[in-house]
Amino acid sequence: MKATHGVIRVSDVGTVTSVHKYGTLRPAWRGVWTCRSQSCGFRKVWRPFSGKSGSLRGAVCGAERVRERPNGGGNCASPAPGSFSGMYDVMKRLQIQKLREAGMTPTEISGATEVSVRTVHRVGDEPPVTPAAVAAIGTPRVGMGRPSKVSEFRSKIESMLTADPTLKSGAIAERLRAAGCKAKKSAIYALVKVIRPADVPEGIVRFEAVAGEFSQHDFGEVRLRYANSETETVRFFASRLKYSRMVRVLVVADQTTETICHALVDAFRYFGGAPLISVFDNPKTIVIDRVDGKPNWNPAFAQFCAEVGITPQLTWPYRPQEKGSVENLVGYVKGFFKGRVFRDRAEMLEQLAEWHVEVNDRRACRATGEVPRVRMLAEANRLKSLNVPESGYALKWSRRVRTDGYCEFESRRYFAGMAAIAKMATLHVGQKDVAIYVDGQEIARHPRVPLNGHYSLLAEQREEIIKKKGVRSYAKRQIVIDLCPSAEWMLTEIRHRRPSRWEDEVSRIYDLLEKYGESAMIGAFVEAARQCVVGAEYIEAVLCGEAAVGGEQ
Numbered sequence: 001m002k003a004t005h006g007v008i009r010v011s012d013v014g015t016v017t018s019v020h021k022y023g024t025l026r027p028a029w030r031g032v033w034t035c036r037s038q039s040c041g042f043r044k045v046w047r048p049f050s051g052k053s054g055s056l057r058g059a060v061c062g063a064e065r066v067r068e069r070p071n072g073g074g075n076c077a078s079p080a081p082g083s084f085s086g087m088y089d090v091m092k093r094l095q096i097q098k099l100r101e102a103g104m105t106p107t108e109i110s111g112a113t114e115v116s117v118r119t120v121h122r123v124g125d126e127p128p129v130t131p132a133a134v135a136a137i138g139t140p141r142v143g144m145g146r147p148s149k150v151s152e153f154r155s156k157i158e159s160m161l162t163a164d165p166t167l168k169s170g171a172i173a174e175r176l177r178a179a180g181c182k183a184k185k186s187a188i189y190a191l192v193k194v195i196r197p198a199d200v201p202e203g204i205v206r207f208e209a210v211a212g213e214f215s216q217h218d219f220g221e222v223r224l225r226y227a228n229s230e231t232e233t234v235r236f237f238a239s240r241l242k243y244s245r246m247v248r249v250l251v252v253a254d255q256t257t258e259t260i261c262h263a264l265v266d267a268f269r270y271f272g273g274a275p276l277i278s279v280f281d282n283p284k285t286i287v288i289d290r291v292d293g294k295p296n297w298n299p300a301f302a303q304f305c306a307e308v309g310i311t312p313q314l315t316w317p318y319r320p321q322e323k324g325s326v327e328n329l330v331g332y333v334k335g336f337f338k339g340r341v342f343r344d345r346a347e348m349l350e351q352l353a354e355w356h357v358e359v360n361d362r363r364a365c366r367a368t369g370e371v372p373r374v375r376m377l378a379e380a381n382r383l384k385s386l387n388v389p390e391s392g393y394a395l396k397w398s399r400r401v402r403t404d405g406y407c408e409f410e411s412r413r414y415f416a417g418m419a420a421i422a423k424m425a426t427l428h429v430g431q432k433d434v435a436i437y438v439d440g441q442e443i444a445r446h447p448r449v450p451l452n453g454h455y456s457l458l459a460e461q462r463e464e465i466i467k468k469k470g471v472r473s474y475a476k477r478q479i480v481i482d483l484c485p486s487a488e489w490m491l492t493e494i495r496h497r498r499p500s501r502w503e504d505e506v507s508r509i510y511d512l513l514e515k516y517g518e519s520a521m522i523g524a525f526v527e528a529a530r531q532c533v534v535g536a537e538y539i540e541a542v543l544c545g546e547a548a549v550g551g552e553q
Helices: 090-101 106-113 117-125 131-135 151-163 169-178 185-195 257-271 299-308 320-338 345-362 372-382 459-466 472-481 485-497 502-516 518-531 536-543
Strands: 007-009 032-035 042-045 214-225 231-241 247-252 277-280 287-291 294-297 312-314 395-400 406-409 412-415 424-429 433-438 441-447
Touching: 090 106, 090 117, 090 131, 106 117, 151 169, 151 185, 169 185, 214 257, 214 320, 231 257, 231 320, 231 372, 247 257, 247 345, 257 299, 257 395, 294 299, 299 395, 320 345, 345 372, 395 406, 406 424, 412 441, 459 472, 472 485, 472 502, 485 502, 485 518, 502 518, 502 536, 518 536
Parallel strands: 214 277, 277 312
Antiparallel strands: 007 032, 032 042, 214 231, 231 247, 287 294, 395 424, 406 412, 424 433, 433 441
């Protein structure tokens, strides 16, 4: 039911089935529709059908006095464009009253405020708008509509929250249902939210560190879209010296314990040393959990700090504001990434290096008013050097040597030797290599990422693998097959095309591996596969630089 102007009063007099030229009424309503504007005296009472379809009776009566519509009357025509079709708000009435106090005529006020002259008179006769009424703008109106089914349980909810302010809303809902409440869960939750005492935040005491006292560290990530439309999630590790505000940001691949350790070494080398205390958040890669408020440190991280000479300190759980300086830094670094457009990852890293020079050597810090490099002059002598070799820090991991002589780390295998089977080995995992220690002695040093991507077997260790009788040819073949897919294709063809000579072929190819190395052999196998030639002689020809054309195809 709707009308452009007027007031609708509903009673049980009849069924409304008519459309007045100044408004429309939906069917199946029982009531009286009345339009009592200044120029319209329409009022019609529709009674039910008296029998046959289409028989309606109505009467016009203007005797009943109807309250004026809230927006001030006027005729029943549609409102002028830009005019306000509902009740005028506090600011509109205040405007009208102020213009009237200024001496403007009602007609002038009507034109300036886009309201009718009658409304100007009516608002002018109202009590003055008070500052309290203006201040109440935006305050939600309460008590509108029918009462909620849960309102009668308000006192019960208040008593529950008085006894236990931390009681969960779900537990309150269960107790109310047990008490006979039929309200929906959303209504209960809404009332609990209104009644529950608001948490008063604890005050924060801010302080500045002295030179060489604190550093703060945290991870961050941001989604980038390069100019070539490629996207990447960039993860970074941010570090900052509390006193000088020197900043170091390192782009990393993940947020593991190993990444934290290498990023810390990078940051402290950039700063020229480590401060007395390094402040961290509470990720599982640093602290596993807390027992009676005491941190249970990640063993690898704890060993790293003890060996390198770092004193870690954790912020209290759920209190990230305790390290607000680096939290602001993370947001600031995100602004750097989002505020620029990079062609690719290489340009992003290049601009990040330039950004380090800008924020550390040229731009004054807003917090201190000084360039960080200038304040660093007072802090540099307070920093302590790290106990880290030039090659970088290697994390220590314990692994048991398997029955095949290998140790496994991060889904890659590293050969320790048959003599070390069933013994505990300590893996010193660096960024580029993995050293294996057994009984305190280094027995092997492998590349961190093997050439074949799966396992590492050093050239001097191969003889230990193939010396066992009965499996010598198969062991040699397996070593060659694991080089690359092209090598597997070659040896598969040899086995089927030359079934009586395959062992000699394998021995010859293995000797070439011993002579030329893995990288050269991989290139030779790829070239032979490209030309579709099979045989050890063609591999040797490629290695010697001769054209391997024709042959057995």
